[in-house]
Amino acid sequence: MTTLSIVIPAFNEENAIQAVMQRVLDARPALAAAGVPQVELIVVDDGSADRTAALVEATPGARLIRHAHNGGYGAALKTGFAAASGEWIGFLDADGTYPPEHFPQLYRAALAQQADIVIASRMAGAASEMPAVRRLGNILFAQLVSLVSGQRISDSASGMRLFKKSILAQIYPLPDGLNLTPVMSTRALHEHLRMVEVPIPYAERVGRSKLNVARDGARFAQSIVWTALTYNPVRLLGLISLAALSVTGLVGAAMLVQRTQGVTELSAWGVFGLFSALVLAVAGVSLFALGAMFNYLVAIFYERPIRQGLFGRPLFNPPLDRQFWWIGLLGLGAGLALGLASLFLSLDGWPLARLWFWQLLAALSTLVGLQLVISWFIMRALEELSQRKARVASDLEGHPTLDAPVK
Template identity: 60%
Template sequence: MTTLSVVIPAYNEEGGIAEIVHRVLAIEPELVKVGVDRMELLVVDDGSKDRTAEIVSQIPGVRLIRHARNRGYGGALKNGFAQATGELIGFLDADGTYPPEFFPQLCQAALNGGELVIGSRMAGEKSQMPLTRRIGNFFFANLLSLVGRQRVTDSASGMRVFWREILERLYPLPDGLNLTPVMSTRAIHEGIKVVEVPIPYSERVGRSKLSVVRDGAVFLQSILWTALSYNPVRILGLIGLGGVGYALLVGLALLLARLQGVTTLGPWAIAALYWALVSGVAGITIFSLGTTFNYLVSLFYKRPIRQGLFGKPIFNPPLDRQFGWMGTVSFLIGLLIGIVSIALGVSGWDFNRLWLYLLGSAFFILIGIQLVISWIVMRVLEDLSQREAQAERDMHSAHLH
């Protein structure tokens, strides 16, 4: 026997709460057809100052949970999850924007293997979403697809169905409106099977509580911060590679110019060189920091270290294991260029012809030192991550003998 618990968080929704509650109650026969035997409906009144709670209390078949003070959208949902009794838990907003009539389709997807089923407002069904929010949702969905290596069309949908048993893997979740993007980000990184079902989206009843700028900034921070707590190199590595790529392009352009006899640079070329040096060193540092953080995350979660920026290792052995020889070679190249350049200058060459090579020497030396230090730190962290398993293996071996 499968029960669906539907949670509706409500704050000052007296204008539309009755309609959405009756629409949810009306779907129970359709739920039975897809294999859900029973439904319970919980409305969490999150400290409303209007008649929301009074209206809900007069509707049969609804369980009302009241908060003495406002705890936030996420806080209301989490309390509803905790008090729900169903194996399946669903939720939607109280403002009438999401269609409860699509719950049977979401439940069917869950019964067919989905662990978290998201009603996607961006997957083809008719939507009345304002243009600014549509653009924002498109951006956040693609950002999550990039950092999570799984295609998502709606990262912040407020209509979902999931199995109760996955809550332990999704928590902790925030108390604010950013609960949904954080839930999506955690689900993808936890390996939870996420399924999207297209749903229509309507204009809300009453005034929206969502601020495009303020809440958009919170959503962005929430997705990036949550992704960083699982696979830091996915974000930091891409940023670092971008910095290194820019530095290499500028360095190549300057080298070609020098080989063609150009010995003086204009203001734009000097600015490009300056930023190339900064972005190159910073890029290597950020990339190394990302790979180092991955080892720390592995220690915390006691899981294998995530490798590769694009879902699987590009290098074998992984790139961070090659930092040692790469750093040594970079340091020696920089040292050789520096020694030769200084020797040529002392022997009478015009230093105006040598300054670029001296800058390149310093660049390679600094990068080499950074890579070698990162390699040492990561080897120590790798040893620590394996120490517990090695100790257990040694103890088991001692018992056998």
């Protein structure tokens, strides 16, 4: 028999909480028809100074949990999750914006698509009274989560969801603030949990919103990026690296064209462009190498295979970081050869105006090559550490290896 616990976090919501609780309780027959005969309603009062707690206590069928002090939206939800007895947990806000009547629809979607989490999406085409600024913000957050996770999502910050209680260990830890929902979405996608979205109508809240668009928006974005970095650093850092190297390539191509046309002097913008290209080239390679190294550390921490590729699958076989050694040596060799050639040509009387570009290119190639070789050595050591536990277990079980002596 399927059981469902619905958690409502509430902070000074005396104007809306009764109506929202009643709508949840009235949805029980529809939930029973969908296959959920037992529904538990938990309201976590997060240190309210108004009559919220008293109104919950006076409502039959609702269970009240009180925080002595305001701990935050996420803290209230986590208290409710810990107290929930259902094998499925749903939650929604106490301000009347989300329709509890759609919980049966969310549960049916979970069964039909074998989902671990179902998000009630406010951005999937249903009627919405969301203010334009918040709608724009939610679009940007959803695009950011999609970018860092490699999977499309339309509403990363929805405050109405249904999920299996058994997945909590995978998506924890979660923050105590309003940023719990985008972090939950980001973690779920990186944990390869099955997440689906169901469109819902969205109403304007009862009373004054507690969301600060600028402050909470910045916190949402920071939380999404930071969470993604703890799972697949090379994806995010690699995308930044790709953008930096693309700019470097464009500037380098433009200057190479100028050189072939006999232009040896640079304008003020040309000097700035050259400076930017050199910095972005070194920064781009360093960021990609750093992301790849972090991926090995993440693999060691989670004891799972190393993630490869910027777009969810490897683009190279073998993976690009395994090829750093020969790419780095090639860069080192080309840089040293070009530097020596420039020196000999300078001694032969060539003016600096003809050589400065090639000398800078030689220095850049040498530095980048050295960075790649060093990174390759570090990653091979990290790879060895990531495999240590499995190899120890194999040796203890007496599995033969290629190095075992033949008797």
